[in-house]
Amino acid sequence: MDPVMKHLKPTTCKEAIQRWEEKTGLNASEAKEVIISFQWPPIEKMDNSLAVFVNVEKLSLSSNMIERISGINSLKNLRILSVARNAIKSFSGLEGIGDHLEELWISYNMIEKTRGVNLLKALKVLYIGNNLIRDWVEFNRLQEIPNLEDLLFINNPLWESMDTETWRTQAIKRLPNLKKLDSIPIVRATDDDDDS
16 A cells, blocks of 8 residues: 555545535535545545435546445435446445436446346446446346446456457347447447338
8 A cells, every 4th residue: 555545544525525615615405516526535435424415416426435335325316426436346325316316427446246236217327337347147137227228338357358249239139228338329220110
């Protein structure tokens, strides 16, 4: 461990929220969009002080050192959550927001297993590139997200194990409702038969 880091206590969510209020001049309980990314020292734990964001629709805690998602179950208006570039290992902690979270940006983490994604009933967008998902069993669980339309999955071991064409064919076959994969719109053969 870096000797400098040893002497620094991680930033707490409460401290990050205070800093954010001071910097923006806004009130946490009224804010619709909040970015507390790149804190120094990094945030390591999400906690219940995040509950102050009662009106937040978009919350970003990216580029910290967070290991697990927590403290956000009461955020009834949250639509977009960005926790990219952290050290998150699982989908636990999203249970309370699964009915209304529409976008989850969780790329550049340490996720190997996708257990729990079935709770993300409103999710349309999942950015989960640069994680550690290595097999189809874990990928197939994404079928349990009923409204998933846009998936970013590049740079996972599973993605790296095959050429792009094979990957796209297999992924699209498994997720028939997908409209976009790895930032590229999906054109299905059946689309040509529409009279619209």
